[in-house]
Amino acid sequence: xxxxxxxxxxxxxxxxxxxxxxxxxxxxxxxxxxxxxxxxxxxxxxxxxxxxxxxxxxxxxxxxxxxxxxxxxxxxxxxxxxxxxxxxxxxxxxxxxxxxxxxxxxxxxxxxxxxxxxxxxxxxxxxxxxxxxxxxxxxxxxxxxxxxxxxxxxxxxxxxxxxxxxxxxxxxxxxxxxxxxxxxxxxxxxxxxxxxxxxxxxxxxxxxxxxxxxxxxxxxxxxxxxxxxxxxxxxxxxxxxxxxxxxxxxxxxxxxxxxxxxxxxxxxxxxxxxxxxxxxxxxxxxxxxxxxxxxxxxxxxxxxxxxxxxxxxxxxxxxxxxxxxxxxxxxxxxxxxxxxxxxxxxxxxxxxxxxxxxxxxxxxxxxxxxxxxxxxxxxxxxxxxxxxxxxxxxxxxxxxxxxxxxxxxxxxxxxxxxxxxxxxxxxxxxxxxxxxxxxxxxxxxxxxxxxxxxxxxxxxxxxxxxxxxxxxxxxxxxxxxxxxxxxxxxxxxxxxxxxxxxxxxxxxxxxxxxxxxxxxxxxxxxxxxxxxxxxxxxxxxxxxxxxxxxxxxxxxxxxxxxxxxxxxxxxxxxxxxxxxxxxxxxxxxxxxxxxxxxxxxxxxxxxxxxxxxxxxxxxxxxxxxxxxxxxxxxxxxxxxxxxxxxxxxxxxxxxxxxxxxxxxxxxxxxxxxxxxxxxxxxxxx
DNA sequence: TTAACTGGAAAA
DNA sequence: TTTCCAGTTAAC
Numbered sequence: 275x276x277x278x279x280x281x282x283x284x285x286x287x288x289x290x291x292x293x294x295x296x297x298x299x300x301x302x303x304x305x306x307x308x309x310x311x312x313x314x315x316x317x318x319x320x321x322x323x324x325x326x327x328x329x330x331x332x333x334x335x336x337x338x339x340x341x342x343x344x345x346x347x348x349x350x351x352x353x354x355x356x357x358x359x360x361x362x363x364x365x366x367x368x369x370x371x372x373x374x375x376x377x378x379x380x381x382x383x384x385x386x387x388x389x390x391x392x393x394x395x396x397x398x399x400x401x402x403x404x405x406x407x408x409x410x411x412x413x414x415x416x417x418x419x420x421x422x423x424x425x426x427x428x429x430x431x432x433x434x435x436x437x438x439x440x441x442x443x444x445x446x447x448x449x450x451x452x453x454x455x456x457x458x459x460x461x462x463x464x465x466x467x468x469x470x471x472x473x474x475x476x477x478x479x480x481x482x483x484x485x486x487x488x489x490x491x492x493x494x495x496x497x498x499x500x501x502x503x504x505x506x507x508x509x510x511x512x513x514x515x516x517x518x519x520x521x522x523x524x525x526x527x528x529x530x531x532x533x534x535x536x537x538x539x540x541x542x543x544x545x546x547x548x549x550x551x552x553x554x555x556x557x558x559x560x561x562x563x564x565x566x567x568x569x570x571x572x573x574x575x576x577x578x579x580x581x582x583x584x585x586x587x588x589x590x591x592x593x594x595x596x597x598x599x600x601x602x603x604x605x606x607x608x609x610x611x612x613x614x615x616x617x618x619x620x621x622x623x624x625x626x627x628x629x630x631x632x633x634x635x636x637x638x639x640x641x642x643x644x645x646x647x648x649x650x651x652x653x654x655x656x657x658x659x660x661x662x663x664x665x666x667x668x669x670x671x672x673x674x675x676x677x678x679x680x681x682x683x684x685x686x687x688x689x690x691x692x693x694x695x696x697x698x699x700x701x702x703x704x705x706x707x708x709x710x711x712x713x714x715x716x717x718x719x720x721x722x723x724x725x726x727x728x729x730x731x732x733x734x735x736x737x738x739x740x741x742x743x744x745x746x747x748x749x750x751x752x753x754x755x756x757x758x759x760x761x762x763x764x765x766x767x768x769x770x771x772x773x774x775x776x777x778x779x780x781x782x783x784x785x786x787x788x789x790x791x792x793x794x795x796x797x798x799x800x801x802x803x804x805x806x807x808x809x810x811x812x813x814x815x816x817x818x819x820x821x822x823x824x825x826x827x828x829x830x831x832x833x834x835x836x837x838x839x840x841x842x843x844x845x846x847x848x849x850x851x852x853x854x855x856x857x858x859x860x861x862x863x864x865x866x867x868x869x870x871x872x873x874x875x876x877x878x879x880x881x882x883x884x885x886x887x888x889x890x891x892x893x894x895x896x897x898x899x900x901x902x903x904x905x906x907x908x909x910x911x912x913x914x915x916x917x918x919x920x921x922x923x924x925x926x927x928x929x930x931x932x933x934x935x936x937x938x939x940x941x942x943x944x945x946x947x948x949x950x951x952x953x954x955x956x957x958x959x
Numbered sequence: 960t961t962a963a964c965t966g967g968a969a970a971a
Numbered sequence: 972t973t974t975c976c977a978g979t980t981a982a983c
Contacts (some may be wrong), residue, residue, distance in 0.1 A: 327983085340983045363982035364960030380983050946980090965979070971972085 316386065318351035322374035325387055328402070329362050329369040330417050332937070335944035337415040341378035343386045343499055352387055355395030355402075357427065359388045370397040370420070392431055396424050396549060398566035400604050407599050412954045413882070413935035414589025418822065422587065423564035428542035436543075436552035437527070444525040445498060450491035456480055456633045463631060467495035467572055467607055474601065474628035476613040476619045480861055481642050481828075482799055482836040485611065486512070486519035489574055492609055493555050494524050501571025502554035504600075504896045506563050506593045508580035510534060511777050515795065516557040524555070532565065533559030559586055563596040573597040574609040578592035578792075579616035579818075580823045584957035594618060613832035613859075614825035618872070620863035621877050630860070643839050644831060644855045646846040651809075656804060664843065669760070669804055672841050673785065676802030677765055681784045683793055685830040686754045687810040689787075696813060698743030703819065709907050709920075710873035711959070713744070726920050726959055728910030754806065755787045770794050790826035799835025808844030808851060818958075821866055824850045828859065874905070876955065881929035882935055883959065885918040886950035894950045895919055899940050901930035920959065 286563075326339040342360055344352050352358060358369050366388060378384055397420065405419040437570035447468075457477070466473040479485050493503035507513055510533050517531035530544045530553040547553045558565070560583055566680040575583065575597050583593035594610070608628065610619050622628040627778040647668045676682045695704045695713045704722070711726030713734070722744060724728045735742050759767040760787060768778040771789035779786050781798040782915040788794065790811065811823035831840040831854065844851050853862035871878035884894050891909055900906070901923055908919040923931045935952050942950065 324983095329982090331982090333982095338983070344982060359960090360983085363980095364962075365982090367960090378983075382983065384983055944981095960979105961982095962981095963974085963980085965977100970974075 293612070296540060313694035316866060317346040318386075319344040319346050319352075321349070322376055324375045324378045324384065325352050325358070325371045326375065327358060327360055327369040327387075328372050328397075328416060328420070329360060329367050330420070331367060332415060332417055334415050334939040335941075337409065337417065337940070339372055341375075341380045341384055343384040344374070345386050345605070348387055348390050348681075351390040351393040352401060353393070353395060355397045356393055357391035357396060361385050361388055370402070370424075372397070372399075372402050392427065392429070392432060394427075394546070394549075396427070396545075397568075398549065398665065400570070401564060401566050404564070404596070405599055407603065408591050408596060409589060409596065411599070411929075411932055412589035412591055413932050413939060413952045414940075418588045419564075422561065422585065422591075424543050425545050425905060426538060428538050431539050431542045432546065434543070436550050439554065440525065440527045442525075443494070443497070443528055445491075445494040445523060447495070447498070449523075450495060453484075453488050453491050456637050457631045457633060459629070460631055460903065464492065464495045465924040467492060468499040470501065470571070472601065472605050472607045474622070475610070475631045476606040476615070476623050476628045477609055478615060478630065478632035479611055479832065480633040480638060481832045481834050481840070481857065482838065483611060483832070484519075485576065485613075486515040487523065487834075489516060489609070489611065490519040490523040492574065492681070493520065493529075493572060496571035496607065497524070497528065497555055498807045499571060501569045501606075503572040503574065504554070504562065504565055504567050504570060504824065505555075505557040505574040505576070506560060506583070506597060506704070507557065507576045508582040509559060511775070511793075512576060513557055513559060520555060520557065527551060529555035529760065532556065532562045534561070560593040563591075563593045563600075570600065570604045570606040572607045572609065573601045574611065575814070576580050577612040577614070577825070578610055578619060579612065579614055579821065581957050588951075590953050590956065592957070598622075603902075612825075613828040614821075615859035615863045617821060617863050617866050617877050618823075620860060620867060623860075624864075624867070632860070638857050641836050642831075642834050642857075644842075644857060645840070646844055646851045646855055647841045648843045648845060650847045651845045659836070664762075664806060665757070666843060669806075669841060669843060672802050672839060673762060675759075676800075676839070677762065677783045677785070679783070679801040679890070680781050680798060681779050681786050681796050681800055683796070683800045683830060683833060684754065684785060684901055684952055685759065685790060685793060685804070685827070686787060686804060686806045687790060688951045695744045697739060697741050699736065699739050699741035702736055702738040703813070704731075704744055705737070705873075706731075707734075709905075710875060711907075717895040724910075726734045726910065727907040756783075758785050758787065769796075770829050788821055788830075790830070793830050793832060793833055796835075799838060800833055801835055801838045803831050803834045803838070803840045805830060805840070805842040805844075808842050808848075812848070812850065820850045821863070824859070824862060826852075827854050851877055874922060874924075878925055879922045880925055880931055880955065882921045882931060882952060882957070883918050883956050884921065884935075884952055885912060885916060886951050887915070888917045889920055889947055890948035890950050891917050894938060894942065897941060899934050901927040901934060903927055906933065 277815045286508050323344050325344045352371050359366050360369050401423050405416045407455050408419050409416045463473050496503045498755050513531050520529045549566045556565045575594050578594040585591050647666050673682050686763040706724035708729045709727045711724040713722045721730050755767050755769050766784040769787045770792045775792045776794040779794045779796050805827050904923045906921050912918045
């Protein structure tokens with residue numbers, strides 16, 4: 275049907291160019307009207323004619339669903355989870371259908387969906403729910419979370435069917451029980467995984483354990499009970515280990531290993547295999563935490579203290595939070611494993627959210643011996659000339675002896691950490707008297723200042739020993755490999771660090787020098803592990819430096835073979851090294867928690883940062899309806915003409931703070947005020 | 960992107 | 972007071 279010609283416009287200019295312009299405008303308007311009429315005349319779906327759509331816009335105040343009319347032609351395809359194109363404020367934007375309903379509560383008339391991009395339901399309801407919960411928790415928007423969760427479409431790949439999962443596995447429950455035999459309540463835990471319940475455990479892994487195999491058995495138990503499993507590990511090296519372990523335990527074709535940078539096609543293929551239910555066990559790095567595993571029965575995170583688990587893109591979710599939230603939302607079991615223990619992990623036990631899986635003391639003592647050698651910091655302070663040798667004679671003996679039996683791992687810290695200031699005499703990290711933040715040098719001429727609240731330090735004195743001098747810890751030389759090669763010639767020396775990381779070394783004798791995090795695995799385990807320069811790892815400018823140091827030592831120590839020895843060179847009196855020797859990660863984390871409670875630091879408090887242009891940050895703070903008991907620290911200048919404030923509240927107010935920050939973002943985005951970046955629980959400040 | 964709305968200025 | 976226009980706002 276053609277509409278009647280538009281009637282004369284009143285007050286139209288009589289000039290010719292004007293008329294031409296008007297005619298063009300009229301015909302454009304006519305075309306638009308025709309299109310609109312066609313759209314509105316298209317029959318609307320008979321059942322559930324309304325689609326709730328989550329549009330892909332990054333604005334906080336538009337982070338809700340919008341209703342669209344479903345044309346009859348799209349009625350079958352526009353199901354929850356599919357990608358659609360919709361007209362939104364005059365623009366074509368992408369979106370996901372999250373629900374179909376019979377009626378809308380929108381007062382005006384509904385625009386029709388423009389297009390169903392494909393009928394593949396890529397946004398699982400559980401993931402949509404997860405996105406909402408994470409946006410709430412991290413004061414962000416769902417569209418940001420969904421960008422992390424749903425990979426871009428790859429049409430060619432979508433046309434291929436996914437390979438079906440083999441009907442049977444090679445899994446042997448008896449072998450699973452044997453692998454986990456060291457852990458007291460593991461049999462019950464595995465049984466619950468298989469019977470469909472949701473046991474939660476924080477697992478203190480014994481050194482020398484082949485942890486990927488144990489994790490694979492846990493995943494297999496859930497799989498055996500008809501459920502899926504999702505395992506997140508810090509890096510690709512660990513993904514490869516689990517990939518192999520899962521293949522060994524279950525046989526091929528039951529799992530997917532998601533590795534970063536495989537290209538859009540393979541990435542989408544793996545995603546679809548999971549989303550379609552053709553693979554039910556998933557292992558990967560942090561991006562895998564969003565994998566739409568069907569009937570999720572188990573989430574597992576390995577080494578949750580590793581900062582690779584912190585997502586660097588908005589809203590900056592942490593893999594541990596994402597996975598544990600999923601466990602709650604989807605009724606799945608949880609397994610938080612590692613040689614070390616994060617304070618957050620310990621908190622899960624303290625609050626009763628999870629139970630502990632740990633080897634009995636006696637079993638640990640049988641397995642490995644851990645020792646420390648070196649002068650105490652106290653002795654060094656009294657007599658600075660009594661330089662502790664980097665390689666005391668105990669180390670020489672241990673290496674010489676162990677080289678007769680296999681490879682020796684030598685961990686040596688890497689240069690280039692941001693260094694915090696410490697007491698000149700007793701080396702206690704220097705804290706701000708005002709907020710307990712770390713002190714650091716901000717420039718070559720400026721006095722030391724707090725990295726959190728910006729307070730400059732004029733008259734500092736050490737809380738431990740009263741000394742007034744500050745020092746930046748000095749880095750040792752990086753010639754460890756040559757040095758050891760000379761001493762232990764003709765032993766082979768291999769190095770693994772930086773961009774030349776070895777994944778594995780053979781079981782033949784060799785000295786393997788590695789920086790923290792780059793330690794290769796020896797298939798039979800190392801008969802000896804040596805940790806050098808432990809003082810340097812303790813001097814990082816980080817609130818978590820001790821926890822982090824212990825984690826790095828423990829990950830190296832974990833590679834020891836059963837019956838092997840671990841020797842650290844450092845101050846035997848240092849609590850972190852004492853925890854290593856006693857393999858008491860729970861006790862250390864508990865002590866850290868107590869200290870941080872006193873200083874109002876996480877996890878006893880919840881921190882958030884607001885970063886942006888100075889003016890914007892200032893009025894964001896004014897606008898913020900922070901919960902009672904909130905402290906605002908700063909602002910401190912960061913980077914080029916930006917500043918940052920830290921807001922902290924007692925842990926019980928954490929959810930209230932998140933809510934207030936999210937509302938702040940909604941108000942600011944609604945009023946088009948200058949944006950500020952908000953990070954809840956930032957990985958580092 | 961764009962229709963609908965706003966407020967201010969010019970015309971009456 | 973009415974009309975017009977430019978700039979702003981919400982967004983189904």
